Amino acid sequence: MISVTNLSKAFGDFIAVDKLSFEVRAGDVVGFLGPNGAGKSTTMKMLTGFLTPSNGEIRISDMAMDKSSKAIQKQIGYLPEGAPAYGDMTVVEFLSFIADIRGLKGQHRKDRIREVIRLVQLEEVLRRPVENLSKGFKRRVGLAQAIIHDPDILILDEPTDGLDPNQKHQVRELIKNFSKDKIVIISTHILEEVTAVCNRAMIIAAGKMLFDASPADLQKKSRYYQAISLHFTQLTDISGLAELEGVEDMEVDRHNGRVTLFPEGQQDLMPAVSAYIRDRGLQVDTLYQEQGRLDDVFRQMTEEVSA
Amino acid sequence: MANVITLFRREFSSFFATPVAYVFILIFLMLSGVFSFYIGNLYERGQADLLPFFNFHPWLYLFLVPAIAMRSWSEERKSGTIELLMTLPVTILEIMLAKFLAAWAVLGLALLLTFPLWLTVNYLGSPDNGIIIAAYLGSWLMAGAFLAIGICMSALTKSQVVAFILAIVVCFVFVLSGSSIVLDAFTGWLSPLLLDTLASFSFLTHFESMAKGVIALDDVGYFVIVIGVWLYAGLLAVEQKKAE
Numbered sequence: 001m002i003s004v005t006n007l008s009k010a011f012g013d014f015i016a017v018d019k020l021s022f023e024v025r026a027g028d029v030v031g032f033l034g035p036n037g038a039g040k041s042t043t044m045k046m047l048t049g050f051l052t053p054s055n056g057e058i059r060i061s062d063m064a065m066d067k068s069s070k071a072i073q074k075q076i077g078y079l080p081e082g083a084p085a086y087g088d089m090t091v092v093e094f095l096s097f098i099a100d101i102r103g104l105k106g107q108h109r110k111d112r113i114r115e116v117i118r119l120v121q122l123e124e125v126l127r128r129p130v131e132n133l134s135k136g137f138k139r140r141v142g143l144a145q146a147i148i149h150d151p152d153i154l155i156l157d158e159p160t161d162g163l164d165p166n167q168k169h170q171v172r173e174l175i176k177n178f179s180k181d182k183i184v185i186i187s188t189h190i191l192e193e194v195t196a197v198c199n200r201a202m203i204i205a206a207g208k209m210l211f212d213a214s215p216a217d218l219q220k221k222s223r224y225y226q227a228i229s230l231h232f233t234q235l236t237d238i239s240g241l242a243e244l245e246g247v248e249d250m251e252v253d254r255h256n257g258r259v260t261l262f263p264e265g266q267q268d269l270m271p272a273v274s275a276y277i278r279d280r281g282l283q284v285d286t287l288y289q290e291q292g293r294l295d296d297v298f299r300q301m302t303e304e305v306s307a
Numbered sequence: 308m309a310n311v312i313t314l315f316r317r318e319f320s321s322f323f324a325t326p327v328a329y330v331f332i333l334i335f336l337m338l339s340g341v342f343s344f345y346i347g348n349l350y351e352r353g354q355a356d357l358l359p360f361f362n363f364h365p366w367l368y369l370f371l372v373p374a375i376a377m378r379s380w381s382e383e384r385k386s387g388t389i390e391l392l393m394t395l396p397v398t399i400l401e402i403m404l405a406k407f408l409a410a411w412a413v414l415g416l417a418l419l420l421t422f423p424l425w426l427t428v429n430y431l432g433s434p435d436n437g438i439i440i441a442a443y444l445g446s447w448l449m450a451g452a453f454l455a456i457g458i459c460m461s462a463l464t465k466s467q468v469v470a471f472i473l474a475i476v477v478c479f480v481f482v483l484s485g486s487s488i489v490l491d492a493f494t495g496w497l498s499p500l501l502l503d504t505l506a507s508f509s510f511l512t513h514f515e516s517m518a519k520g521v522i523a524l525d526d527v528g529y530f531v532i533v534i535g536v537w538l539y540a541g542l543l544a545v546e547q548k549k550a551e
Binding site: 045048049050051070071073074076078080081082084085086087088089093097098100101102103129145 | 309310313314316317320321324325386387388390391393394395396397398549
């Protein structure tokens with residue numbers, strides 16, 4: 001378990017992290033969201049014991065970071081931002097080095113190295129120096145070193161940055177499989193990633209916590225949550241739609257003619273809308289319920305703070 | 308301790324994964340040869356010893372050791388691997404020791420590879436080999452002191468070039484403070500006590516008798532203290548500056 005109380009970090013006059021408090025329990029997969037410079041990386045650097053907090057306390061597995069950082073670091077796997085690695089080493093040398101530092105020995109060491117190579121699919125680059133690898137491979141080497149000792153806590157700073165969609169999918173699967181009874185904290189800019197892998201979303205901006213709940217709750221904050229989008233095949237009089245029971249607002253996109261109906265509260269408009277269409281025999285080529293646009297929520301929340 | 312060995316192996320092999328160690332050793336061997344034979348007149352002196360060879364070591368180290376020390380921390384900070392390294396369960400002290408020992412081992416290897424000189428004097432005459440071994444050890448110890456300064460300077464900056472220049476300047480001060488140029492300049496208007504103190508800070512003063520094969524406790528102690536102090540200063544610098 002990770003428990004953070006009033007965590008602050010200042011660099012000179014600049015306050016990067018401002019009195020953050022939160023708890024993370026085993027099984028939590030936390031998505032750390034926030035604009036660039038929000039303090040995500042700084043927080044992660046403090047959680048991993050790289051930076052010393054200016055104020056506040058970090059306790060991990062009932063140990064205080066300032067007293068037993070080495071014992072804590074043994075339980076953590078960390079992928080720093082940009083996935084730094086020793087460029088002059090080959091992939092297999094680098095992973096062996098990390099395995100040695102992590103205290104893995106004998107057959108177990110061999111098995112773990114083989115296992116992580118399989119998990120992140122590094123077979124074809126084992127003998128290549130890290131500095132000659134593509135961005136995607138470098139990132140995967142970083143991931144491999146983070147999970148080599150099968151840590152209880154996995155902290156990944158932008159794990160999918162620079163990966164192609166297939167690789168992103170792979171990394172997400174990896175995180176999902178990893179996370180059964182462990183703690184995973186990932187930072188990302190990609191909001192869909194949070195709904196895809198996380199069961200908890202934290203948004204921070206300007207060093208402050210703005211939101212901490214499930215990704216579904218985050219979607220609920222969107223104006224588009226459960227909104228109905230539809231498009232008519234022919235030009236149709238749509239004024240009646242806005243008058244339907246429970247519709248708060250209607251928007252029509254001038255370019256593509258798409259109609260969006262916003263519900264009052266969290267009503268389900270679908271039955272009313274489909275009945276309306278059926279009764280009048282209207283031709284519709286698209287009709288669906290929106291899940292909430294995270295981008296909007298994110299922008300709204302974080303722009304308020306920085307404004 | 309196991310960590311120091313693992314880190315040492317990584318550092319040591321990284322010297323050889325890049326051309327750094329090869330270039331260093333090659334240049335060290337060439338220059339030490341040139342200095343001993345052309346400037347030190349190893350043959351013409353007609354004495355079976357390696358004094359001309361050892362006498363030039365402080366000046367060789369002055370430029371060569373900073374070159375091997377400059378990347379130790381600068382590179383880690385520049386490439387961001389310092390974050391990886393310091394979130395692994397190893398202490399800064401362990402990393403520092405491993406870096407120092409690895410580079411020191413490369414210096415030791417360079418010294419060992421000067422063995423043809425030793426063979427030469429043994430072929431030409433019958434030198435006191437005990438003296439030569441003692442001088443080798445003394446030279447290696449002094450190289451460690453240069454190295455500690457270089458590593459500390461490397462901990463101060465992300466730029467290897469800046470680290471290199473800073474290290475040369477500081478090493479230069481430590482070498483020069485015992486040379487006759489500086490001491491003569493201060494003679495007359497510094498009290499002899501201060502002058503002795505100044506001279507006692509110099510690598511030259513402490514290496515002088517070592518080069519002749521005299522290993523005195525105070526000289527050894529001096530270099531060990533210099534190594535310890537500079538490595539500790541480097542440790543503090545890393546701790547302070549790691550986040551920048």
